[in-house]
C-alpha cells in the first residue's frame with residue numbers, strides 16, 4: 001500500500017481536471033493515476049458507491065468521492081494556499097461560481113467534445129490506454145467506445161439537442177470573450193490567487209475546451225488570456241515560499257470585469273435552480289428520507305444568452321446551490337446584508353427566497369435528510 005495520496009482520473013475528465021488543479025495549487029503531493037476499468041467499475045464503486053471519476057485514495061485507504069468534498073477535506077486540514085475567501089461577498093461568490101462552473105457548463109463541455117468528430121482520436125487513445133493498459137489496441141479501442149457510448153447517451157439529457165446548438169455556440173463565444181477580458185486584467189477570478197470559483201470553471205476549461213483539439217484550436221487559442229489562465233491553473237508557477245502570499249482583491253471587491261458574468265449567472269442559472277427546486281419539492285411529499293432521488297428528473301426551461309434553453313433537472317445541482325446558501329446562512333447579520341445588497345446589484349436576490357427541502361449528497365445523487373431547508 002502506498003503512503004501517498006492517489007487520484008484516480010483522466011486528463012479528459014472535467015472533474016478530475018478540477019481536483020488535479022486544486023491539488024497542484026495546494027502543493028499536495030499525489031499520484032496522478034489514470035483510472036483503469038477495474039478501479040472505475042469495481043474497486044471505486046465498492047469504496048464510494050458510484051462509478052465515477054475522480055476518486056481519491058488517502059494513505060489510510062479511505063476513499064473520497066466528489067470534487068467539492070475532496071477540496072473541503074483538504075481545506076480543513078491544510079491552511080497554506082487557502083482557496084475559500086474569508087470576506088462575505090467573495091466567499092459567497094466563490095461557492096456560487098463553483099456550483100455554476102461545475103454544473104452549468106456541462107452541456108457546453110460535452111457539446112464541444114462529442115459534436116466535433118476530430119476530438120474522438122484523443123478520447124480513444126487516452127481512455128483506451130487508461131482503461132486497459134497492456135492490452136492489445138483493438139481491445140483498448142473497444143473499451144473506449146464502451147465509455148463513449150455511455151457518455152453520448154447523456155447528451156440529450158443535459159440539453160445537447162440540435163435545436164439548441166446555435167444557442168450554445170453563440171453563448172460560448174460570448175462567455176469566453178468575457179473571461180478573456182477578465183483574465184487580461186486579473187490572474188484569477190477573484191484576484192491574485194485561485195479560489196473555489198476558479199476550480200469550478202477549470203473543469204470545463206482544462207479537460208474539455210482547452211484540450212480537445214477542436215475547441216482548443218477554435219475557441220481557446222484565439223483568446224490568449226484565457227489560455228494562459230488555463231495553463232496557470234494546470235501548472236501553478238513556482239512560488240518562493242518566503243514571498244508574501246498572493247491576495248484576493250482588497251475590501252471584498254469583485255472585479256468590474258467579472259460583473260457581466262455574474263449577472264449572466266443570475267439571469268440563467270438561478271431560474272435553472274428554481275426549476276429543479278420546484279420538481280424536488282414536489283417529489284419530496286411522500287418520498288422516504290434516506291432514499292436517493294432519481295439522478296435525472298424532467299426538463300427545466302431557462303435561457304442561455306436570451307434564448308430558451310432546456311435540459312433535464314439534476315437534483316445534485318441543487319445540493320451545490322445548498323452549499324452556497326449554507327455558507328451565506330452561517331454569516332453574521334451584517335455580512336448577510338452585504339451579500340444581499342451585492343446579489344441585488346447583480347440581479348440575484350431571488351436566490352435568497354428560494355425554498356426547497358434539505359438535501360444530503362448520495363454519490364452523484366441526493367436524498368432528503370428530513371429537516372426543512
Ligand SMILES: N[C@@H](CCC(=O)N[C@@H](CS)C(=O)NCC(=O)O)C(=O)O
Nearest residue numbers: 013014015016052053054066067068
Ligand atoms: N459531482 C461529481 C461529478 C463527477 C463526474 O460527473 N465525473 C464524470 C467524469 S468528469 C463521470 O465520471 N461521469 C460518469 C457519470 O456521470 O455517470 C464531482 O464533483 O466529482
